[in-house]
Amino acid sequence: xxxxxxxGAGASGLMAAITAADKALQINEKIEVTVLEHMDRAxxxxxxTGNGRCNLTNAFVxxxxxxxxxxxxxxxxxxxxxxxxxxxxxxSIGVLTKSRTGYAGTEGLPxxxxxxxxxxxxxxxxxxxxxxIELGVQIEYGIEIxxxxxxGDAFVINASxxxxxxxxxxxxxxxxxxxxxxxxxxxxxxGYNLAKAxxxxxxxxxxxxxxxxxxxxICKTMTGVRSxxxxxxxxxxxQIAEEKGEIQFADYGISGIPVFQVxxxxxxxxxxxxxxxxxxxxxxxxxSKALQAMLEKLSKENGExxxxxxxxxxxxxxxxxAVMQSLxxxxxxxxxxxxxxxxxxIVHEIKAFRLKISGCKSFDRAQVCSGGVALNETDGETLxxxxxxxxxxxxxxxxxxxxxxGYNLQWAWSSGFVAGSAAVGAKHL
Ligand SMILES: Cc1cc2nc3c(=O)[nH]c(=O)nc-3n(C[C@H](O)[C@H](O)[C@H](O)COP(=O)(O)OP(=O)(O)OC[C@H]3O[C@@H](n4cnc5c(N)ncnc54)[C@H](O)[C@@H]3O)c2cc1C
Numbered sequence: 001x002x003x004x005x006x007x008g009a010g011a012s013g014l015m016a017a018i019t020a021a022d023k024a025l026q027i028n029e030k031i032e033v034t035v036l037e038h039m040d041r042a043x044x045x046x047x048x049t050g051n052g053r054c055n056l057t058n059a060f061v062x063x064x065x066x067x068x069x070x071x072x073x074x075x076x077x078x079x080x081x082x083x084x085x086x087x088x089x090x091x092s093i094g095v096l097t098k099s100r101t102g103y104a105g106t107e108g109l110p111x112x113x114x115x116x117x118x119x120x121x122x123x124x125x126x127x128x129x130x131x132x133i134e135l136g137v138q139i140e141y142g143i144e145i146x147x148x149x150x151x152g153d154a155f156v157i158n159a160s161x162x163x164x165x166x167x168x169x170x171x172x173x174x175x176x177x178x179x180x181x182x183x184x185x186x187x188x189x190x191g192y193n194l195a196k197a198x199x200x201x202x203x204x205x206x207x208x209x210x211x212x213x214x215x216x217x218i219c220k221t222m223t224g225v226r227s228x229x230x231x232x233x234x235x236x237x238x239q240i241a242e243e244k245g246e247i248q249f250a251d252y253g254i255s256g257i258p259v260f261q262v263x264x265x266x267x268x269x270x271x272x273x274x275x276x277x278x279x280x281x282x283x284x285x286x287x288s289k290a291l292q293a294m295l296e297k298l299s300k301e302n303g304e305x306x307x308x309x310x311x312x313x314x315x316x317x318x319x320x321x322a323v324m325q326s327l328x329x330x331x332x333x334x335x336x337x338x339x340x341x342x343x344x345x346i347v348h349e350i351k352a353f354r355l356k357i358s359g360c361k362s363f364d365r366a367q368v369c370s371g372g373v374a375l376n377e378t379d380g381e382t383l384x385x386x387x388x389x390x391x392x393x394x395x396x397x398x399x400x401x402x403x404x405x406g407y408n409l410q411w412a413w414s415s416g417f418v419a420g421s422a423a424v425g426a427k428h429l
Contacts, residue, residue, distance in 0.1 A: 004423050005157060005170040006035045007148075007194065009042035009139055010187065011409055012395025013176030014128045015416025016423070020174075021135035023424040031424060033136070034168070036143040036159065038186065043125040045178065045185035049409060054121035056090065057083040057413070058406035059099060059112035065407045067208070067264050068400050073375045074411065077383065081417040083410055087114060093131045095123055111405050148173060148194055150388055172390040172423040176416065179369035179396040180205050191397050192373070198388045201374045203399045206271055207366030208264035209408075211255035212278070213359040221322040222249035226256065227315065230281040233262045233357070235274045241265040244284060249319075254278070254355065261403050264370040267360045279352040282319055288351050295335070295343045303336020307346070310335050315350075323349050368408050372399040382422035383415055394419035 006017045017035050024031035035042075049055060061083055063071040087097050096117040116123040132139065143166070146158040157168040177191025192202045227249070232242040245258035266276045283291060298310050308331050311320035324331060327349055329342075338346070363369070373393050377386050383398075385391040394415035402408045 002029065002031045002171045003169065004031060004033045004172045004174065005155070005168055006033065006174045006176055006420075007145060007157075008176040008178060008187075008191065008395070009035045009037035009039075009141075010176060010178050010185075010395065011043065011046050011412035012178075012416035012419075013037075013174070014043065014132060015413050016174045016176055016392075016394050016420035017137045017139075018128065018131050018135060019417045019420030020424050021132070021137050023421050025135065027424070029424070033138070035132075035137060035139040036145060036157070036168070037139060037141050038144055038190070040141050042129060042139060042141075045182060045187060046125045046128075046409075047121045048182065048185065049121050050115065050406075052121050053115050053119045054124045055113050055115055055404075055406040055409070056097070056124055057086040057114045057410040059083050059087075059114060061407065061410065064403075065405065066400060066402045066411070068370065068375075070375050070399075073380050074400050076380055077418050078410065078414045081414040083114070083406075085417075086410060086413045089413070090116070090124065090127065093127045095127045113406055145190075145194065147197055150198070150391075153390070155390070172392065174392040174394060174419045174423055175397055176393075176395045176419075177397050179372060180363045181207065181209075181366040181369045181396070183363055187396070195373050195393070195397065198385060198391060200377050200385065200387060203371040203374055204271065205369040205371040206264070206267045207360050207363050208267065208370040208401045209260040209367035209404060210263045210267065210365055211250070211361045212253050212259055212263055212266055212357050213361065214253040214278075214355045215358045216355050218322050218326050219249065219253055219355070220251050221325060222318050223251045225249045225316045225318050227282065227319060228284065229258070230284040231258050231262055232279045232281075233266050233269075233276065234279060235269050235276050240269065247280065252361075253357070254280075257404050260367065263360060264401055266357050268370060270357065270359060276357040278355045278357055280355065282315055282323070282350045282353050288347050291350065292343060292347045295338075295346065296340065299335045299338055299343065303334060305335055306331070307333045307335045307338060311346075323353065326353070367404070368396060368401045370399075370401045372397050375399050381418075383419045384422055390423070392419040392423055 006013045021033045066074045098117045100113045149156045155170040178187025180189035229247040230244045233240045241262040243258035243261040248256040395412045
């Protein structure tokens with residue numbers, strides 16, 4: 001009997017195992033599917049997704065939703081198992097889904113976030129595990145994989161359980177060990193070594209969808225504020241990324257969804273020792289001209305008011321204070337004492353508030369990683385390794401990272417589906 005082993009019982013690994021077992025049934029082949037997981041339970045990261053609600057996909061998807069270098073590769077795989085297939089699959093295994101519509105980002109993408117109707121990520125995990133049981137998928141927990149060797153056409157997986165050595169013989173192996181993001185969930189980066197042993201190159205994994213750190217003391221003034229804004233990331237004169245949404249200010253720097261979305265670009269540039277800074281538009285609803293006109297009018301008609309009082313009518317008081325502090329304007333300054341060129345400077349500060357970016361929070365606080373197994377070393381149709389026949393990859397171990405909105409789980413489902421199908425031999429998907 002053909003034996004397929006999946007390493008890692010996370011989102012992509014469970015999907016790959018279920019798909020392989022299901023395809024085997026469909027083509028009436030006897031195939032044993034076993035998942036080897038080093039934690040004592042499956043899908044710990046799934047339980048944390050979407051703040052415990054699991055944003056399992058998004059009805060809208062295109063290349064802009066992925067940020068790695070080869071987004072065409074990603075979309076080619078996604079097209080084999082689209083968000084509508086994800087919804088149909090989860091509905092078919094008993095998960096009722098619902099959507100929350102909205103526009104996101106600078107591009108105004110018409111996003112439609114999909115969640116389980118229960119608002120519980122556990123619903124998704126339990127449905128996957130139950131489907132696996134129905135299809136005869138075995139999951140072994142607490143398995144430490146030492147190495148995987150290719151012996152002729154087969155693989156030998158050398159592992160241990162509670163200090164007892166075990167050898168598994170496999171016809172096909174799917175590595176689905178995730179990245180280094182949130183390592184307490186089990187995805188601790190150990191899977192990269194399994195891939196490296198077959199000669200695969202790993203694009204340096206770095207935290208992504210992560211808060212950014214700034215050494216600027218002004219951050220302390222703004223700590224605790226959540227405010228709508230637009231963030232643009234620059235290196236030198238070059239704008240690298242931009243995003244709109246609710247920015248969270250903290251004593252260490254900035255966080256919130258728009259910051260997460262641009263973070264992978266900032267982090268990769270910092271890793272190349274480039275200088276990185278953010279320009280934040282603190283009142284994106286008004287353009288510079290309108291803001292200038294408004295402040296000039298207030299200066300003429302209410303000149304006795306303090307500038308701080310005027311700014312506090314437009315934005316959070318801590319942010320107004322930070323704007324004035326960063327321009328070195330005393331807090332008691334009256335708006336009537338500000339010249340037109342002073343007002344121009346204030347407007348510039350509000351529309352392009354500059355923060356130096358010096359780093360990011362650790363992998364512990366990252367939702368995903370950028371980097372991973374180089375895509376050009378895998379087959380773009382099947383996700384089979386080009387370096388070892390019948391070895392497959394799926395999920396975040398590959399050099400794929402999506403923006404927030406359900407795109408990382410969609411990659412896990414799509415790539416798991418493709419690798420699981422291909423491992424059975426159903427290569428023509
Ligand atoms: C806090 C948080 C919130 C998130 N929210 C969302 C969201 O709402 N929507 C979304 O799309 N994405 C979200 N993500 C991202 C998403 O969870 C991941 O992209 C996805 O889980 C990756 O799936 P995976 O199968 O590649 O890896 P994982 O789900 O991490 O699974 C990997 C599995 O492999 C196991 N493993 C690792 N190494 C080994 C080894 N050597 N031997 C055996 N087993 C091993 C791990 O224990 C784990 O069970 C979130 C991530 C985090 C951290």
